[in-house]
Amino acid sequence: MNVTIQGYLDDKKKLVDYQLIQLLKMAEAPKQLKEAMLYSVEAGGKRLRPILMLAVIEALNSEISKGIQPACALEYIHTYSLIHDDLPAMDNDDLRRGLPTNHKKFNExxxxxxxDGLLTFAFECLTRAPHLEAEQKVWLVQALSSAAGPAGMVGGQIEDIEAEGADLNLIALERVHQKKTGRLLEYAVMAGAVIAGADAQTKEKLKMFARHLGLAFQIQDDILDVEGEEERMGKPIGSDEGNKKNTYPKILGIEGAKEQLAAHFEKALDALEDAKINDTALEGIARFIIERTY
Amino acid sequence: MNVTIQGYLDDKKKLVDYQLIQLLKMAEAPKQLKEAMLYSVEAGGKRLRPILMLAVIEALNSEISKGIQPACALEYIHTYSLIHDDLPAMDNDDLRRGLPTNHKKFNExxxxxxxDGLLTFAFECLTRAPHLEAEQKVWLVQALSSAAGPAGMVGGQIEDIEAEGADLNLIALERVHQKKTGRLLEYAVMAGAVIAGADAQTKEKLKMFARHLGLAFQIQDDILDVEGEEERMGKPIGSDEGNKKNTYPKILGIEGAKEQLAAHFEKALDALEDAKINDTALEGIARFIIERTY
Structure with missing residues (x-):
């Protein structure tokens, strides 16, 4: 299973990478701006969100050619958010994926x-996507702007900054995560469903799948963070007094976090089964998300 | 004429101001983010772009209720661009319209x-606009993202930064202006035409109107800048060696700039006449733009 899904992920990543770069290269933009946008897009990543969208379209037996441009739009949004998050006024990071961050490579x-350019370009991409009805495009723009905007990712970002140093309980933590990362993952799944023309019932099941997958994704992220940090520091840091970051392991302990991870994974698989689209790449992607080590 | 158009502008500004604030207040967003977005939106301005869109809709005898939400979306884009332009890494301005800039009032x-929130919210607004067909919404999102993105405003912004200290000729200066401010003014006019369901010929004339109006707007902006600066400095600065900013008066002299202004104004009015929509508020708005002192 893991060998198969890795091959699937690699294939789809290649497809997405190629289109991400092609669309940007063809876009009209001043040289330095295009270079800076391409730099962060080319820096790569797992491309999980766009792959998830394409996998939903395939699981529903529709054509992924309809989803490629919307998948790229979503990844541009994700990339813009990383560029802005890394800025000195935000996380002030010098490196991302082993390379200088955008403001280090160019300037602030x-x-x-x-x-700003990638965020805006994402919406243009959506409206220019081939093989889609106008109603589908309007749905995609509305859902993406809602998931990425003040009610979603941007809102989660400011709540995350405000929560630094405060002790969140599980409900508050999940609310921040739902906005910061959950909404865009949910969008990836639901956009796939809308592009494939899924019926209302299937959409409902897929929404459950997306919710649990999003939470599982975030819990695994937190676990990786803590375990990675422990490895680096040579000591357990879960109960560290100086640990200001709100994470699942901090609230539930590492074992409690792993239990929650397994529970959300099971519920995600149940939702796929209810929708009768288990035994597709989606199951493998879910498994990859909870088992990944990066 | 001027009394009438001032009344028209005031009325429309009130309408736009009210809707801009209502839509934002109803939006879902964390408290501090909403406060910061509202702060810059409430700081006001002439609301020329949204008013222009509404005036085109009226001139074409359609209902402005169709245009109010798209008009607000455009003003949110304009407002976001001012917030980002004022940042320390960009123009580093402490004041805007006599008030602390957003990052001074809140933080960077x-x-x-x-x-980011206003930019994203603008697209959600467009898709939720009442009384519009899906095809119209797709056109609006595509045209707005193109006008505001890498090929338009964001691209013009980076070219403007790069051109600082360099001597631009008239053609290069107009290209930067066309991207930085012209594309959004053109969008305002063309969005009005699309919302009103104008025919191809009328759209063509309105595009000419918008082009010349945009250039007139920018020339008057430059003239006001130079004259305002001269008043403040108590000496003419047009030929100042230390003047690094590329402006029409710097290239053409103040008289040459005024001649160009008058020529573009005439051509804008000619286009309205060709489209048989002269003698509407559009003529007054054009006159206001070239005669304004702020």
Missing amino acids: ATAILAG | ATAILAG
């Missing part, structure tokens, strides 16, 4: 504009 | 996110 003004 | 991270 360019990084702000590259982020 | 909040200002970046408030800008």
Whole structure:
């Protein structure tokens, strides 16, 4: 299973990478701006969100050619959010994926504009996607702007900054995560369903799948963070007094977090079974998300 | 004429101001983010772009209720661009319209996110606009993202930064202006035409109107800048060696700039006459743009 899904992920990643770069290269933009946008897009990543969208379309027996441009739009949004998050006024990170962050490679003004440019370009991409009805495009723009905007990712980002140093309980933590990362993962799944023309019932099941997958994704992220940090520090840090970051392991302990992870994974698989689209790549992607080590 | 158009502008500004604030207040967003977005939106401005869109709809005898939400979306985009332009890494301005800039009132991270939030929210607004067909919404999202994105405003912004200190000729200066401000003004006019369901010929004339109006707007902006600066400095600055900013008066002299202004104004009015929509508020708005002192 793991060998198969890895091959699937690799294939789809290649497809997405190629289109992400092609669309941007063909876009009209001043040289330095295009270079800066391409730099962060080319820096790569797992491309989980776009792959998830394409996998839903395939699981529903529709054509992925309809989903490629919307998948790219979603990844541009994700990329812009990383560029802005890394800025000195935000997380002030010098490195991302082993490379200088956008504002380190270029400069702060360019990084702000590259982020703004990718965010705006994402919506243009959606409206230019081939093989889609106008109603589908309107749905996609509305759902993406809602998931990425003040009610979603941007809102979660500011709540995350505000929560730094405060002790969140599980409900508050899940609310922040739902906005910061959950909404965009949910969008990936639901966009696939809308593009494939899924019926209302299937959409409902897929929404459950997406919710649990999003939470599982975030819990695994937190576990990886803590275990990675422990490895680096050579000591357990779960109960560290100086640990200001709100994470699942901090609230539930590492074992409690792993139990929650397994529970959400099971519920995600149940939802796929209810929708009768288990035994597709979606199951493998869910498994990859909870078992991944990066 | 001027009394009438001032009344028209005031009325429309009130309408736009009210809707801009209502839509944002109803939006789902964390408290501090909403406060920061509202702060810059409430700081006001002439609301020229949204008013222009509504005036085109009226001139074409359609209902402005169709245009109010798209008009607000455009103003949110304009507002986000001001917030990001004022950031320390960009123009580093402490004041805008006599008030502390967003990052001074709140902080840099909040200002970046408030800008991102407004930009994203603008597209959601467009898709939720009442009384419009899906095809019209797709056109609006595509045209707005193109006008505001890498090929338009964001691209013009980076070219403007790059051109600082360099001597641009008239053609290069117009290209930067066309991207930085012209594309959004053109969008305002063309969005009005699409919302009103104008025919192809009328759209063509309105595009000419918008082009010349945009250039007139920018020339008057430059003239006001130079004259305002001269008043403040107590000496003419047009030929100042230390003047690094590329403006029409710097290239053409103040008289040459005024001649160009008058020529573009005439051509804008000619286009209205060709479209048989002269003698509407559009003529007054054009006159206001070239005669304004702020």
